[in-house]
Amino acid sequence: MASGVSAQNAETPLDATYRSAATFRSDASEVRMSFSTTDRDDRVIATLQPSDFAIVDHDLVIRDFRSFTLTEYSHIDVTLLVDESGSISPQFRQELASVTRFLAQSGGVPEQSFSILSFRDLKPTVLCQGNCRALDLGAQFPPVSSGGQTPLYDSVVFAARLMGQRSDHHTRKFLVIFSDGADTISLRSFSDAVDSALDNDVAIYTVDVSKAPHVHPGTLILRALAVNTGGRSFSLESGASNVLDAILKDFHATYTVAYKLPSHAAGFHLVRILPTRDLGLQFHCRRGYYYPNPEN
16 A cells, blocks of 8 residues: 555444444553564564554554564464354355364464354354364355354354453464354444454454455455454455464564553544555554543
8 A cells, every 4th residue: 555554454434433432451651562564465574673663542653662572472272253144155164174174284273272163043152172173064064054143243252252261361362253244133243342352362363255246344344353353354265274374473473562651541542553664564453442531
């Protein structure tokens, strides 16, 4: 993009909703942000320097950082959340099988750190936790479904809380959603889904399984879930194994930056990370934080 602003930091139609309901809070004197970085060819950057970027926090430009480190997570947690409310195409099933094979062959994700959940009708279902490589995906996801309601947001909240309960702050948590982005029955909202991911330090990666030839409302929902939680979005055509490959690379190249709280203004502080040298860099981070009103 000519301006150098990453698509991951671009405004989405759902930002206003998110800004009004975010619950991520900073420390009283310091803000800490974790992020990953890719170049114009979508390759993860593991050699980033503090001079390569600046942070815009609530319209204030931050270049003076208290600390900048390559985060060393000791564990990884990957959960697949699969929408089975509609017809499962042959390519969809093939990509799910590809994910399982990829994880089985990879030493990057331990058996106990991989789970698969599905959602349809009233609530999500835990298909496996720690024994997913033995799951018969062909039997679990038949090629033709009778249809059903889609509780996308409820399922994201459920999955994020489940991941938060079984992991600590030393674990990098990735939720991979296979869906067309539609929600027809959830009691929770888009904002609730984002809040739950942020509260449990979960980065959402989305795979759009829609057959629509053009960008549709569901695509924007999936992109917004990824953008607001520091994840990334993909299409089914890009290959599910590429999604898992990106996750493993991001796991090994996540940065944490800390800087002095620039403003005590109560409310949501929108945060953007912008390149200072290479305008092709893209930064994948949460959209910001909420600073509470001291009178509340």
